[in-house]
Amino acid sequence: MGDLMRRYWVPVLGASEIAEPDSPQVRVQIMGEKLLAFRDTEGKPGLIDEFCSHRGVSLFFGRNEECGIRCAYHGLKFDRTGACVDVPSAPQVADRMRIKAYPCIERGGIVWAYMGPPEKQPAPPEVEWCTLPESHVFVSKRLQQSNYLQAMEGGIDTAHVSYVHKYEVDIDPMHQGVKALDYIKADGNVVFDIEKNPFGLTLYGRRNGDVDTDYWRITQWLFPWFTLIPPFGDHALGGHVWVPIDDENCWAWSINYRPAKPLNDHELAVMKAGKGIHVTYEAGVFPMSWRPKANRDNDYLIDRKAQKDKRAYSGIFGFSEQDASLQESMGPIQDRTRELLLPTDKAIVMARRMLQEAAEGLAQGIEPPALDASTQQVRAAGVLLPKGQDPKPWAKDKIQHVTGKPVYSL
Numbered sequence: 001m002g003d004l005m006r007r008y009w010v011p012v013l014g015a016s017e018i019a020e021p022d023s024p025q026v027r028v029q030i031m032g033e034k035l036l037a038f039r040d041t042e043g044k045p046g047l048i049d050e051f052c053s054h055r056g057v058s059l060f061f062g063r064n065e066e067c068g069i070r071c072a073y074h075g076l077k078f079d080r081t082g083a084c085v086d087v088p089s090a091p092q093v094a095d096r097m098r099i100k101a102y103p104c105i106e107r108g109g110i111v112w113a114y115m116g117p118p119e120k121q122p123a124p125p126e127v128e129w130c131t132l133p134e135s136h137v138f139v140s141k142r143l144q145q146s147n148y149l150q151a152m153e154g155g156i157d158t159a160h161v162s163y164v165h166k167y168e169v170d171i172d173p174m175h176q177g178v179k180a181l182d183y184i185k186a187d188g189n190v191v192f193d194i195e196k197n198p199f200g201l202t203l204y205g206r207r208n209g210d211v212d213t214d215y216w217r218i219t220q221w222l223f224p225w226f227t228l229i230p231p232f233g234d235h236a237l238g239g240h241v242w243v244p245i246d247d248e249n250c251w252a253w254s255i256n257y258r259p260a261k262p263l264n265d266h267e268l269a270v271m272k273a274g275k276g277i278h279v280t281y282e283a284g285v286f287p288m289s290w291r292p293k294a295n296r297d298n299d300y301l302i303d304r305k306a307q308k309d310k311r312a313y314s315g316i317f318g319f320s321e322q323d324a325s326l327q328e329s330m331g332p333i334q335d336r337t338r339e340l341l342l343p344t345d346k347a348i349v350m351a352r353r354m355l356q357e358a359a360e361g362l363a364q365g366i367e368p369p370a371l372d373a374s375t376q377q378v379r380a381a382g383v384l385l386p387k388g389q390d391p392k393p394w395a396k397d398k399i400q401h402v403t404g405k406p407v408y409s410l
């Protein structure tokens with residue numbers, strides 16, 4: 001699975017975490033690899049092995065200067081391509097002191113790296129929020145202490161919105177005045193129809209609408225780790241990326257964006273305050289853990305009174321905290337031989353199958369799916385259609401390759 005994921009551009013860290021040329025380098029771990037991210041003197045991001053090729057010292061303790069990181073122990077210096085550009089005591093051996101490095105790009109406020117075979121590097125991602133001006137996008141990340149798949153499965157499981165998030169939508173500023181919430185609350189028995197396509201899966205989730213209509217929430221899963229959330233009323237669009245740190249931890253990236261205009265000051269203020277799909281972080285930890293303040297060590301600040309009073313369905317506040325509490329409670333890697341799936345898990349089953357087939361296929365030399373970034377220009381949607389109408393023909397020209405088209409939401 002790691003070989004498969006290395007064939008795609010991987011979100012690594014926030015561009016603002018290495019804000020300035022020559023600013024402090026940052027340790028990052030992705031898919032079990034201990035790496036070091038930095039911004040060089042020319043302002044270009046680099047992602048290199050954390051450890052010096054000489055005697056294995058962490059370059060976290062090195063100096064970021066003059067287009068490279070100089071190891072603090074004996075002064076070896078590496079540039080962002082991993083080339084060793086200086087061995088003060090033996091310049092003639094610099095060529096063989098190279099370290100691992102991955103090419104990086106910046107998109108949507110994130111530094112992405114390509115960690116696969118160089119000759120297979122795909123075009124940069126074109127998921128809509130990656131392609132918008134900075135003013136139109138807000139990105140945050142949080143640490144989730146579970147396998148990436150458990151986290152991502154929450155993103156393709158629209159059924160759970162009717163339960164754990166049921167009361168959160170009433171108090172969250174990014175979900176106010178949304179007509180569709182009446183349908184979501186009234187009908188938790190979502191019926192799925194799923195379409196496999198070049199970028200991944202489109203998940204059509206049907207709930208009862210009004211007397212003669214169905215309410216469809218159309219979620220996009222872009223292989224292997226993006227999800228796009230069906231929108232709520234006029235609020236900013238949302239999505240996630242789920243990236244393995246190792247087998248038992250992942251980065252849950254949360255993104256809000258407006259395709260045609262900047263996010264407004266109110267939206268930015270509430271997102272920075274951890275509302276909507278964003279979180280407030282545990283304080284006093286250096287370097288920053290990116291772990292939510294409500295986490296497994298404090299039972300996610302569960303409030304049993306709020307649960308009784310129907311202010312928080314599970315007693316936990318915050319969409320992401322609610323999701324994390326349940327998904328982390330399964331254990332770091334859930335034992336899937338013991339689960340008993342239901343019809344509402346159809347999307348999860350298909351996503352698992354697609355991942356497994358792609359990983360096994362790659363091992364046999366079959367190229368992975370969804371490498372054509374141009375197919376990623378899709379949106380999620382929410383729509384009322386006449387009862388019994390198939391949403392797939394409706395969706396064809398409304399939510400695929402949608403630049404410049406209206407957002408379908410209610």
Ligand code: FES
Pocket residue numbers: 052053054055056057071072073074075076
């Ligand atoms: S360990 Fe890095 S220069 Fe010696």
Ligand SMILES: [Fe+2]
Pocket residue numbers: 154160161165319323
């Ligand atoms: Fe959720």
